[in-house]
Amino acid sequence: MMRHNISVLLENEAGALSRVSGLFSARGYNIESLTVAPTEDPSMSRMTIVTRGSEEVIEQIVKQLNKLIEVVKVLDLNEGAHIERELMLVKVKAEGEWREELKRMSDIFRGRIIDVADSTYTIELTGNGTKLDAFLEALDPSVILETVRTGACGIGRGERVLKV
Amino acid sequence: MELSGAEITVRCLQEEGVEFAFGYPGGAVLYIYDEIFKQNKVKHVLVRHEQAAVHAADGYARATGRVGVALVTSGPGATNAVTGIATAYMDSIPMVIISGQVPTAAIGLDAFQEVDMVGITRPCVKHNFLVKDVKDIAPTLKKAFHIAATGRPGPVVVDIPKDVTIHTAKFDYPKSVSLRSYSPVTKGHPMQIKKAVKLLLSAKRPFVYTGGGVILSEASNALIKLIKQLGVPCTSTLMGLGGYPESDRQHLGMLGMHGTYEANMAMQHCDVLLAVGARFDDRVIGNTEHFKQEKRQIIHIDIDPSSISKRVKVDVPIVGDVGQVLGEMLKQLQASKDKGEQAALKAWWAQIELWRSKNCLNYDRTSKIIKPQFVIEKLYEVTKGDAYVTSDVGQHQMWAAQYYKFDKPRRWINSGGLGTMGFGLPSAMGVKMAFPKANVACITGEASIQMCIQELSTCKQYHLPIKVLTLNNRYMGMVRQWQQFFHGNRYSESYMDALPDFVKLAEAYGHVGIRIEKPSDVEGAIKEAFKLKDKLVFMDFLTDQTENVYPMVPGGKGLSEMILAEDL
Ligand SMILES: Cc1ncc(C[n+]2csc(CCOP(=O)(O)OP(=O)(O)O)c2C)c(N)n1
16 A cells, blocks of 8 residues: 555636545545645646555546546556645744744644744744654644644655646 | 427427437427428327337337437426337447437526436436536437447437527538547457457358347348358357347247257356357356356457446457458458368267257147137247347247247347337337238237336327237236246246236227137137238237246256246
């Protein structure tokens, strides 16, 4: 069961997203995360799906995605070198001596404090999933008030380009 | 001049050369029906239930190869159509289904007769559209017909809100479509084809396994030439019957769960398998692990990449149109000096003849009770093997597939993938509309026929002299057979009690009914029925209640683990 990051270019049309998510539930494929937004060409969206499966299952996922009429191109980023990034916002309880400590922690992980209130910070952090997990683990669970993550997006390294 | 959306819709159908639209009116499609009323190019066929509209359009499409068209209203009309749409989807049949929808402004407000048709059908269509602007009707319908008919065919739903049929726009039917996200591969990769030819010539025990793709791609001629050139044995799936003439010695009959002994054994024991437009589904290869135990090289030609290596890993995948690829292979074979492993092939044929000599489709021909197989054999004789035969789902379907020898494509019309009871009669209507002069028989069971029996009324209205052959065993026979084999003879809810008098029922609908109780009356009745050229004849054959379909590969078993009639 390998983790795969699959990028999809699809028509930016109502219903296209539900075709993809419907495909995954109908065929019993798992989705770890799914993100989607329009590209520089507003008629097209780019979606990143993180999934797990055997080689055969991943092959089927790619083929089935390609079969959807609105899908223009599919790329399994794991077939080559690629970069993966995710954005996380964490709201923490920041009182007393914690205020200094949390700022230091955020710096170590190259996070940014983007909102400051009397008793809270909101920290913004980007990185791959493991880095975000590591940050959360490094925090004392009692200070975490809320977390929100975008799910991963990915891009090929170097000359590897997904475009029509 | 601007036309209403409803008129545009009907004009699009005319532009596509649609002969028949099978449908049923209702509130959301009233404007479209009004336009249908005002013209006579597209003939509307009024069914008695929307499921039948879709099955009839489906039967038309299967028999002709053209896109079948159905028209239904929103809400219940749309949901009634879903079984038909899923049936067509599973068998890759090109269809366009137009459904009415509540007015755009009412969508999402739980309006009267509102249902999310695009949402409901998403998993069982090739594609679907909700048309929100009258200007989009023509381009959308153009795309719908294009998508339905090209690549791996399939049903496309076009959902049109009522207000969109009232609004007006200029009508301009596009001449062509190009979709950047949809361009099915048609030509097989030359290197792969070369590899396949080489592999076939090196085979000691070659076998060709052909499916519905051969029919859909009109590849029958290319297939016959290739198999003749190679001198190899072949088989067909339930969906592929007729793609290669069954009466020819090189055809070993159908394979799979109810395939012949020789076809299943050859499939299991071949060393090079050429799979053509077939998908190794669970009714063919019930147990993929068992299938893998014998070593063989597999070549797989299919237009749909996702059909390749889905259940069975293959060695030489060829994505492309079956007919094109077979034609290319044939050219290379004819040009090659290599004549293959002739001695080995001879030994392989000797083995196959040994398997064939088991005579696995034998049954008691001296029985005093009508054997269902006997009815099919007589139908075959009387119609000289040249009828269009539709069927419902169950034992009768398997007997029809086994005992009617189809020599031509598009003659055998059944619901293979979804296994939809109720398919037989309405699909026969579609066939008869397409070929009014041809013999059209519907082989059914007393359970299946009752799922769409109301269509006898449609048959009366449109003078469709179909011959209905009901193999009446007073059981949901296929269910009873499974209960006998796998559930300790507990026939739970599979007895068909309180059956109507089918003869009187047929007469009530204005047709001819005949009940046949003795084997000696079978042939005469069928002859009589076909003599009544302009009458629908409903033949109610009282058949052996305990007869089972053999051979049978029980679910999850290997192909060589068949139960044969003689085993019991
Ligand atoms: C719509 C639908 N419901 C249920 C089934 C399950 N099923 C498969 S075969 C069968 C029995 C069919 O009985 P009959 O039409 O009398 O044919 P026979 O098997 O006796 O020839 C049933 C209930 C089905 N295939 N389709």
